Amino acid sequence: MKQLALIPVAIFAVTLVAACGSDPPNRSVGPGKVDLxxxxxxxxxxxxxPLVDFDITNSGSxxxxxxxxxxxxxxxLEEASTYFTEGGTESGVLIADPGGATTIGPGARLGYARTLTPxxxxxxxxxxxxxxxxxxxHGMITMFTVTDANKSDLPKADLTITLDDDAIAVPPLTxxxxxxxxxxxGTLSHEMNAGGVPIGTDLSRGEEIGTWMEGGQVGPPPLPIEFPGGLKSIAPGVTVVLTLTFKANHTYMFSDDTNGLTTLIDVHE
Ligand SMILES: [Cu+2]
Structure with missing residues (x-):
């Protein structure tokens, strides 16, 4: 397990086989299509x-x-671009960081539903x-507003993953x-990165993926890896409902790198 904790899941590489584009189950509000x-x-x-419901597709490479x-x-948008991409602090535009979505592989589709302060x-x-x-x-930045017009509840989930201060609890997955x-x-903020590799993959080679990722994902990844998407750091008490697609015969790693937590789950069929 010690070796596994070294794998930089947050910056893992592209999937070799795109996730299938099956429709996420119906939601209580119309999903907002987000195309990457x-x-x-x-x-x-x-x-x-305040409930937002993103249907995120990575159509990129x-x-x-x-x-x-x-x-x-x-x-x-210009002020936001300066603030978020150039480390500018003069404008001081940021009010809060509620936690977005982590690495989504090419071809993957992720549902992301939660409440946001209008x-x-x-x-x-x-x-x-x-x-x-x-x-x-290079242009991957945009803005949107959230109104207070809709009183929809969070979508019903089939599974629950809990992020605690000392463990990520993941139920059996199919x-x-x-x-x-x-x-x-928990009492701290927690994140949940997610990555899957074919069962039997040498997980100690995860650092190669990190290096390749840091280099801008040039050429094929050193290991087959697939990214269903995950959660950036959320505050205690917050729930985000994700629609995630898992592949058969893959080992999925869920990690909170900030707090050094990792959980591995094999998905067979
Ligand atoms: Cu990107």
């Missing part, structure tokens, strides 16, 4: 919140993520590009698409 391409984000500009930030009302938000991808810049600097409620039951 190389390098742009296409999505609605307004959501009737490399892995992407969605960093989420609540910003001061009236912030322009306001103005920025979504961007901070994954490194081959030229040393990140994807947001292949296919599942609606998973991920709840932080």
């Amino acid at each position: 391409a190389d390098f742009s984000i296409t999505m609605p500009k307004t959501f009737e919140g 490399v892995a992407h993520e969605l960093d989420l930030g609540q910003v001061e009302p009236g912030t322009t 306001g103005t938000y920025v979504l961007f991808c901070a994954i490194p590009a081959a030229d040393g810049m990140n994807h947001a600097q 292949a296919g698409t599942h609606v998973v409620a991920v709840t932080n039951i």
